[in-house]
Amino acid sequence: MTFKEIAHAIMASSAADETEVVYRRHDESLTRFANNHIHQNVTETDHEIAVRCVSGSRSGIAVSNIVHPENLRRLAHLALELAKQQPENPDFKGLPGPSLIVETRAFDRAAAECSPAYRAKGVGVVCRQASEAGYNAAGSMTTGTTMVGVANSKGVFGQYESTLVDASTVVMSSTSSGWAQSSGWRLDSVDWEHLAEEAIRKARMGENPRDCDPGDYTVILDHYATADLLEMMGMDGMSALAFQEERSWLNGRLGERILAENVTILDDGHDDAGIPIPFDEEGQPKHVVPIVAAGVCSGMVHDSYTAGRQPGAVSTGHATSLSPTERPGPLPRNLFMRGGTSNIDEMIASTKNGLYITRFWYTRTVHPRDVVVTGMTRDGTFLVRDGEIAGPVKSMRFTQSYLAALANTLAIGSACKTVRNENAVFHVPAVQLERFRFTGATK
Amino acid sequence: MKQLAQRAMDTATSNGARYADIRIIESRNETASVKDGKVDSSGDFESLGFGIRVLVGDAWGFASSADVTEEAIDRAAVRAVEIARASALVPGKPVDLGAPIKSTGSYITPIEIDPFSIGIEIKLGLLLDADRIIRRNPRVKVSEGRVISARHRKTFANSEGALLEQTTYESGGFIAATAVNGNEIQVRSYPDAFGCQGTAGWEYIVNKRFTDNAERIASEAVELLSADVCPSGETALILGSSQLALQIHESCGHPTELDRVYGTEAAFAGRSFLTTDKLGALQYGSRLVNLTADSVEPTGLGTFGWDDEGVPASRTPLVSEGEFTGYLMTRETATQLGRQTNGCMRADGWNRIPLIRMTNVSLAPGTWALDDLIADTADGIYMETNRSWSIDDMRLNFQFGTEIGYEIKNGKKTRLLRNCTYAGMTPEFWNSCDAICNEKEWQLWGTPNCGKGEPMQVMGTGHGAAPARFRNVRVGVFR
Numbered sequence: 038m039t040f041k042e043i044a045h046a047i048m049a050s051s052a053a054d055e056t057e058v059v060y061r062r063h064d065e066s067l068t069r070f071a072n073n074h075i076h077q078n079v080t081e082t083d084h085e086i087a088v089r090c091v092s093g094s095r096s097g098i099a100v101s102n103i104v105h106p107e108n109l110r111r112l113a114h115l116a117l118e119l120a121k122q123q124p125e126n127p128d129f130k131g132l133p134g135p136s137l138i139v140e141t142r143a144f145d146r147a148a149a150e151c152s153p154a155y156r157a158k159g160v161g162v163v164c165r166q167a168s169e170a171g172y173n174a175a176g177s178m179t180t181g182t183t184m185v186g187v188a189n190s191k192g193v194f195g196q197y198e199s200t201l202v203d204a205s206t207v208v209m210s211s212t213s214s215g216w217a218q219s220s221g222w223r224l225d226s227v228d229w230e231h232l233a234e235e236a237i238r239k240a241r242m243g244e245n246p247r248d249c250d251p252g253d254y255t256v257i258l259d260h261y262a263t264a265d266l267l268e269m270m271g272m273d274g275m276s277a278l279a280f281q282e283e284r285s286w287l288n289g290r291l292g293e294r295i296l297a298e299n300v301t302i303l304d305d306g307h308d309d310a311g312i313p314i315p316f317d318e319e320g321q322p323k324h325v326v327p328i329v330a331a332g333v334c335s336g337m338v339h340d341s342y343t344a345g346r347q348p349g350a351v352s353t354g355h356a357t358s359l360s361p362t363e364r365p366g367p368l369p370r371n372l373f374m375r376g377g378t379s380n381i382d383e384m385i386a387s388t389k390n391g392l393y394i395t396r397f398w399y400t401r402t403v404h405p406r407d408v409v410v411t412g413m414t415r416d417g418t419f420l421v422r423d424g425e426i427a428g429p430v431k432s433m434r435f436t437q438s439y440l441a442a443l444a445n446t447l448a449i450g451s452a453c454k455t456v457r458n459e460n461a462v463f464h465v466p467a468v469q470l471e472r473f474r475f476t477g478a479t480k
Numbered sequence: 481m482k483q484l485a486q487r488a489m490d491t492a493t494s495n496g497a498r499y500a501d502i503r504i505i506e507s508r509n510e511t512a513s514v515k516d517g518k519v520d521s522s523g524d525f526e527s528l529g530f531g532i533r534v535l536v537g538d539a540w541g542f543a544s545s546a547d548v549t550e551e552a553i554d555r556a557a558v559r560a561v562e563i564a565r566a567s568a569l570v571p572g573k574p575v576d577l578g579a580p581i582k583s584t585g586s587y588i589t590p591i592e593i594d595p596f597s598i599g600i601e602i603k604l605g606l607l608l609d610a611d612r613i614i615r616r617n618p619r620v621k622v623s624e625g626r627v628i629s630a631r632h633r634k635t636f637a638n639s640e641g642a643l644l645e646q647t648t649y650e651s652g653g654f655i656a657a658t659a660v661n662g663n664e665i666q667v668r669s670y671p672d673a674f675g676c677q678g679t680a681g682w683e684y685i686v687n688k689r690f691t692d693n694a695e696r697i698a699s700e701a702v703e704l705l706s707a708d709v710c711p712s713g714e715t716a717l718i719l720g721s722s723q724l725a726l727q728i729h730e731s732c733g734h735p736t737e738l739d740r741v742y743g744t745e746a747a748f749a750g751r752s753f754l755t756t757d758k759l760g761a762l763q764y765g766s767r768l769v770n771l772t773a774d775s776v777e778p779t780g781l782g783t784f785g786w787d788d789e790g791v792p793a794s795r796t797p798l799v800s801e802g803e804f805t806g807y808l809m810t811r812e813t814a815t816q817l818g819r820q821t822n823g824c825m826r827a828d829g830w831n832r833i834p835l836i837r838m839t840n841v842s843l844a845p846g847t848w849a850l851d852d853l854i855a856d857t858a859d860g861i862y863m864e865t866n867r868s869w870s871i872d873d874m875r876l877n878f879q880f881g882t883e884i885g886y887e888i889k890n891g892k893k894t895r896l897l898r899n900c901t902y903a904g905m906t907p908e909f910w911n912s913c914d915a916i917c918n919e920k921e922w923q924l925w926g927t928p929n930c931g932k933g934e935p936m937q938v939m940g941t942g943h944g945a946a947p948a949r950f951r952n953v954r955v956g957v958f959r
Contacts, residue, residue, distance in 0.1 A: 065935065066563075067934055067935055068566075068567075069744075069747075069934055070570060071743045071744040071745075071746055072572060072742075072743050072744070073570075073572075074570050074571055074572030074573075075539065075567040075568075075571075075572070076540065076567075076572060077540060077542070077744070077833060077934075078539075078540060078542065078563045078564065078566060079541075079542040079544070079563070079832075079833050079935070080542070080543045080544070080559060081543075081544045081545075081831045081832075082546065082547070083544075083545075083546045083831055084546060085527075095519065096522075097522050098522065098523035098524070099523065099524045100523065100524070100525040101525075101526045101527070102526070102527050102528060102529065102546045103528055103546075115524055116524075119523065120522070122522075122599065122600050122601040122604070123519040123522055123604060124518070124519065124608070126518040126519055127518075152566070153563045153566035153567075154566045154569065156566070157566045157567065157570055158569070160570060161569060161570045164570050173743065173746075175743060175744070175746035175747040176747040177747060177748070177934045179934075205747060207746055209746065282622045283621055283622075284622075284658065284665055289662075289663075359521075359523060364513060364520055364521045398750075398872065398873055399870045399871055401868040401869055401870045402868060403868050403881050403899075403901065403958045404665075404899065404958065405665060406664070406665055407663065409958060411868065411879045411881075411901075411957075411958070413871075413872040413873070413877060415872070415873055432873075432877070434870075434877055434879060434903070436879070436901075436957055436958050476879075476903070476957050476958075477877060477879070477903055477957070479872060479874075479876060479877045479905075
């Protein structure tokens with residue numbers, strides 16, 4: 038059945054006041070390697086139909102991956118029954134109506150048709166180069182296609198198809214490691230020769246690291262570490278739900294300059310430097326949402342529920358998919374930090390006593406209102422003294438307010454890179470931050 | 481299902497697989513959640529599909545589909561073999577799975593009340609009652625709660641003759657209160673911060689007595705707003721049972737996963753400091769520390785009949801009187817080590833390949849009553865209920881935060897402490913353990929959100945622990 042047929046069948050059988058159908062189909066393959074060989078190679082084809090039925094101000098959700106007419110009718114009935122067994126929720130203002138959708142382009146036929154042999158050839162490059170260098174490579178390459186369709190009884194109807202390409206590797210010596218990652222929607226987003234070179238260079242630079250004392254350092258963050266700043270800030274408060282529940286770092290700070298003037302952060306679902314999507318899980322068009330404009334707290338992302346609770350607010354197209362285990366509310370999924378005019382070499386040259394960091398690892402919020410985060414550095418941490426790299430150091434633990442760190446942004450790189458993880462896609466530059474607090478070291 | 485499973489094995493082996501297995505899984509999850517006196521979400525989620533894993537020569541392939549038909553099974557079996565052949569383009573070492581697994585039988589989680597026999601209105605009513613009690617405290621900003629019911633019906637077969645039917649049930653949930661004052665935000669959760677789950681029926685949720693604990697967590701969240709910040713320094717630390725469960729998860733469970741040791745998680749979940757040269761040679765903890773991997777303990781989130789290679793559930797030591805003695809293993813990794821698998825192969829659904837996952841990794845109880853342990857502590861801090869957690873990729877350097885803490889002075893719990901944190905290095909920390917409470921204080925916790933693997937898999941694991949004391953721990957890292 039096509040999405041249109043599925044949506045029609047559900048709408049026709051629903052007795053609810055309002056009905057919404059979200060269809061998601063994905064075909065994703067992943068080739069994983071370690072110890073310079075492929076150890077896992079998988080492919081998955083799945084689809085999911087999520088039905089939301091509204092009765093008064095109550096809504097119930099039924100989700101299944103079984104597509105046949107009888108089950109579609111059952112889902113419509115079940116979702117309505119779940120709604121009817123609830124008390125009314127005056128905060129829920131009903132399903133959103135249709136809005137103009139601007140198409141996005143994020144489908145690459147070569148990525149959609151990528152074969153396991155092609156992925157094997159790519160990962161073979163890094164395995165071979167790592168082996169020749171006497172190193173050990175691990176990593177993965179993912180290629181896939183996702184089709185999403187959203188329809189509701191108020192006239193919303195839209196569908197899109199996009200592709201995903203993601204490759205990453207960690208290359209290890211006995212005392213060091215180096216990381217490289219590349220993400221996008223075109224198959225040519227990934228240049229394995231370049232990835233191998235980047236990771237091997239970091240692993241080589243990092244051999245025989247020494248201890249480094251905890252304390253405050255100027256830091257130069259590679260793109261991967263910058264992405265973590267945005268990810269944690271996104272999780273801790275770019276959502277209107279977090280703001281309404283007063284757990285956001287934006288609470289009490291809207292309109293205030295809290296970050297350095299050279300920092301601009303926005304969510305942009307249209308820019309094809311990321312992985313664009315035209316609308317969210319409620320079929321609402323993606324707005325470009327400035328979160329921080331020239332250091333000033335500017336806005337947050339909404340879905341229809343949070344917009345309905347806040348006078349004057351509208352959905353910005355950031356509803357998230359329905360999950361059996363969580364309801365996170367709206368989230369930024371396409372985060373961009375505007376590039377500056379510097380580069381990593383200049384940042385190192387201007388640093389008297391600092392650390393050059395490849396990426397952060399296992400970062401967790403300690404205090405959400407100030408985005409205080411703890412985590413480790415990983416896959417290449419280097420001491421910078423008097424404008425030069427003085428050598429590698431062991432991984433360090435930090436406990437730092439990301440807001441305070443970005444308030445003292447000294448320089449921003451002009452080159453931006455796209456990296457993706459389970460939560461979002463980031464398009465970010467390298468940055469130089471004046472002060473970053475390290476609270477522990479690995480001896 | 482059995483005929484489909486057999487068909488998959490026949491197709492895979494006739495196309496060149498020297499080993500194959502299939503899992504056909506039907507899952508159902510029902511959630512009910514409330515927030516601030518309103519229903520936040522009420523949903524029913526079902527999923528049906530299968531995954532076929534094949535070994536061709538020494539290369540693995542895996543293909544899965546939601547289309548459970550003979551034609552789709554044939555296509556997936558052939559595709560899995562093709563993928564394995566592509567894997568062989570970047571070959572590794574020979575794969576030895578050890579002795580064949582020919583298990584047959586069936587398993588059903590022992591439950592008292594089928595969680596799907598309880599209407600959603602009853603589940604929502606339970607949560608709304610607790611929510612109402614929390615909101616009686618006017619300084620609570622957000623009150624919330626959730627219950628989850630799950631059932632997984634799984635058929636497993638392999639090309640060696642194994643054929644298994646398992647039905648597992650899971651139940652769990654939590655309530656929480658959030659208080660805010662200016663820039664300060666404090667949360668108290670019950671039973672823990674992760675929505676404690678177990679393999680059990682509705683009785684598991686009823687026995688948690690949410691409404692009996694609602695007023696307490698509301699009061700504690702509000703009191704924490706004006707509590708003193710956890711002091712900085714080195715002191716004796718007593719961890720409550722649920723926080724210790726997460727400490728075990730992160731600093732014992734994960735580093736004993738043998739796939740980490742062998743490097744296959746290096747690029748994502750990380751590696752382990754517990755390399756094979758340390759097996760039987762490292763004093764991981766003090767002589768009081770005994771840790772086991774257990775998939776038979778009733779209600780554990782890591783409890784089942786057989787793992788996803790058809791290996792029967794078991795209980796095996798990981799740390800015995802402080803000495804590091806065992807790993808979490810699969811057929812392939814155990815054979816590589818010269819041991820027998822202890823059945824730790826688990827997958828997050830039909831569309832994911834099984835990996836080494838924790839079952840129930842638990843700390844054996846000691847001899848102390850908690851009151852006596854506190855009375856025996858001249859100067860220290862008691863911390864309970866996780867708030868943040870972070871550990872390095874080798875599972876050595878950790879830092880945890882808890883929702884609540886109390887200073888201990890001269891054998892008594894004294895002032896309330898907020899924003900409690902502690903940090904350390906795994907072996908030093910466990911070697912500093914000088915007291916563990918007795919079995920009356922021991923609880924089995926369920927952690928439903930353990931992430932590992934690519935594509936990401938989320939697995940439920942169990943951890944039993946009684947409160948324990950650790951000496952000279954660095955606390956108050958964040959002030």
